[in-house]
Amino acid sequence: MLNQPQIKPWIVQKYGGTSIGKLLPQIIDETIPHALQSARVAVVCSARSGTTKTNGTTSLLISAIRAATASKTNTRELDRIIDALEAEHLQAACLALRNGCASTECARLLSELQAHMQRDCDGVRQVLHAAWSAGEMSVQTQDRVLATGEKLACRVVAAALKSNGIKAEVVPLDNLVLESEDDRRGGSYSPSSVVRAIRKRMLDFPDRVPVLTGFFGPLPGGLVHSVGRGYSDLCAALCAVALNASELQIWKEVDGLFTADPSKIPSARLLPTVTSEELAELTYYGSEVVHPQVVEHLREAGIPLRLKNVKKSAGTGTIVFPSSESPPLLPATPPDSAAGFSEDAISSPPVEMKTPNAVFMAMNGYHGSNQSRRTPTAVTSKDGISIIVIRATSAANPHIFLAQISEALSHRGMEVDLISSSMQSLSLAVSSKSSAAAIGLFERDLAASQLGQLGVATLRKHMSIVSVVGHRMRNMVGTAAEIFNALARAQVNICLISQGASETNISFVVKAQDALLALQVMHTNVLQIPLHSEKEAGMIKGPWLY
Numbered sequence: 001m002l003n004q005p006q007i008k009p010w011i012v013q014k015y016g017g018t019s020i021g022k023l024l025p026q027i028i029d030e031t032i033p034h035a036l037q038s039a040r041v042a043v044v045c046s047a048r049s050g051t052t053k054t055n056g057t058t059s060l061l062i063s064a065i066r067a068a069t070a071s072k073t074n075t076r077e078l079d080r081i082i083d084a085l086e087a088e089h090l091q092a093a094c095l096a097l098r099n100g101c102a103s104t105e106c107a108r109l110l111s112e113l114q115a116h117m118q119r120d121c122d123g124v125r126q127v128l129h130a131a132w133s134a135g136e137m138s139v140q141t142q143d144r145v146l147a148t149g150e151k152l153a154c155r156v157v158a159a160a161l162k163s164n165g166i167k168a169e170v171v172p173l174d175n176l177v178l179e180s181e182d183d184r185r186g187g188s189y190s191p192s193s194v195v196r197a198i199r200k201r202m203l204d205f206p207d208r209v210p211v212l213t214g215f216f217g218p219l220p221g222g223l224v225h226s227v228g229r230g231y232s233d234l235c236a237a238l239c240a241v242a243l244n245a246s247e248l249q250i251w252k253e254v255d256g257l258f259t260a261d262p263s264k265i266p267s268a269r270l271l272p273t274v275t276s277e278e279l280a281e282l283t284y285y286g287s288e289v290v291h292p293q294v295v296e297h298l299r300e301a302g303i304p305l306r307l308k309n310v311k312k313s314a315g316t317g318t319i320v321f322p323s324s325e326s327p328p329l330l331p332a333t334p335p336d337s338a339a340g341f342s343e344d345a346i347s348s349p350p351v352e353m354k355t356p357n358a359v360f361m362a363m364n365g366y367h368g369s370n371q372s373r374r375t376p377t378a379v380t381s382k383d384g385i386s387i388i389v390i391r392a393t394s395a396a397n398p399h400i401f402l403a404q405i406s407e408a409l410s411h412r413g414m415e416v417d418l419i420s421s422s423m424q425s426l427s428l429a430v431s432s433k434s435s436a437a438a439i440g441l442f443e444r445d446l447a448a449s450q451l452g453q454l455g456v457a458t459l460r461k462h463m464s465i466v467s468v469v470g471h472r473m474r475n476m477v478g479t480a481a482e483i484f485n486a487l488a489r490a491q492v493n494i495c496l497i498s499q500g501a502s503e504t505n506i507s508f509v510v511k512a513q514d515a516l517l518a519l520q521v522m523h524t525n526v527l528q529i530p531l532h533s534e535k536e537a538g539m540i541k542g543p544w545l546y
Helices: 017-022 024-036 057-070 077-098 104-136 139-163 181-186 191-204 223-227 229-242 276-287 290-300 334-339 358-363 397-411 434-447 478-489 514-524 532-539
Strands: 010-015 041-045 168-171 207-214 249-252 273-275 307-308 318-321 378-392 414-421 427-431 453-467 496-498 505-511
Touching: 010 024, 010 229, 017 024, 017 139, 017 249, 024 041, 024 077, 024 223, 024 249, 024 318, 024 514, 041 139, 041 229, 057 104, 077 104, 077 139, 077 249, 104 181, 139 168, 139 207, 139 223, 168 290, 181 207, 181 276, 181 427, 191 229, 191 318, 207 229, 223 318, 229 249, 273 276, 276 290, 276 318, 276 453, 276 505, 378 514, 397 427, 427 453, 427 496, 453 514, 478 505, 478 514
Parallel strands: 010 041, 010 249, 041 207, 168 207, 249 307, 273 318
Antiparallel strands: 307 318, 378 427, 378 453, 414 427, 453 505, 496 505
């Protein structure tokens, strides 16, 4: 029997705009070539960042949208912005290509790249001119304009890889939702149909590194509005599911996840691993490392996530193993296979490292089959919180009271982070994403005839949520007592408590001015990680040694 060639597993690498803007040579020369030694690599790119935030691609495209919808005299300003965008990306490409190829090859690649970029910029220019003529622009059109940033970034990365002798191809996903039959019929975004469409698209690039845009298609309400600015993280997760990848890697400018924000708590420690449940809570309550939906899709597909630092590619980063036995997002054999669709052409072989190693988890504080911990894992905070307290009238039916309050919140599009309730009152922690105008309108709803009969609302601003996160923390006897005793000793007043909805998280709301102190107290007394000053004090030599 002839030996069958070993198929390498897929790894999906997602790079943010800052990494592509400032650290592209390291990505092209070290990170991707190193990964290609043991795996096939798919690269997902965000829009490239500039030297300053105002010079970033997304900021420039937003300015162009404003110029197209605000200027009534001419299109001079939007044309200037698009010209600047094209010139800036071409300059970045020149620098990237100059590092890696002979002059003749560089000239060919640069000429080809310039033609593609000119086409992309002319296309977005036409869209903006049409919007200027009409005097308005739909949300979907605005999304398409912003998607140009990812396409340009992908062109620069692919050209730089080619200049380094690596076969690469730009794979635009900007029409992926529209190409999906399920989404065309339903007019909405279906993760499973997007996964199938990505998998089918990958058949065209069996021997090249696909460089994919993080934007994967306009939605009825707009991709940015429906999914959020972290949609490129979500796109990378869907690509990992489509390829049955052995790992999704998200590369940033930090080493990984820490026990707390190192900029606030200098003694914070790097976490070698966390569970997917812990990552979901940390992401939602302030860490903002990845898009919240990333965790859900990877957990369902059984794919690990690794967070790594572009500046320290040799570092291990933080790995998040899937800790749920939920059914996969797609069946093992795609429904298209009968029509000549060969999954073997692209999908990874089985990889043992998809499941966590018990010894590795135990070494990092997770014990037994349930991965129970003896102390919490991390602490985080979320600022810009307001508390709305609604006191029901004595005549209000509790069930009607809760139902109509929920309807009023939904009507105003308000995002509620925490809820604490009793039979006659309701306390809501509302994030800053819910504008002050929305909160004001909600208060007016309560004063209106129908809701006014239910209760009276009071508003407290300038608050923060502090969350203590640990896997199966509900089973940690005495943790809640430690939290509240430590806060009491530090004289930090708690305005709202939420415990029980998640066995992974205990959250409480404090005044914004007390949030840093609360973080320090939790980190030192509950996570049991001393401050730097305490470490130094413990090392001071006694007078008997002098």
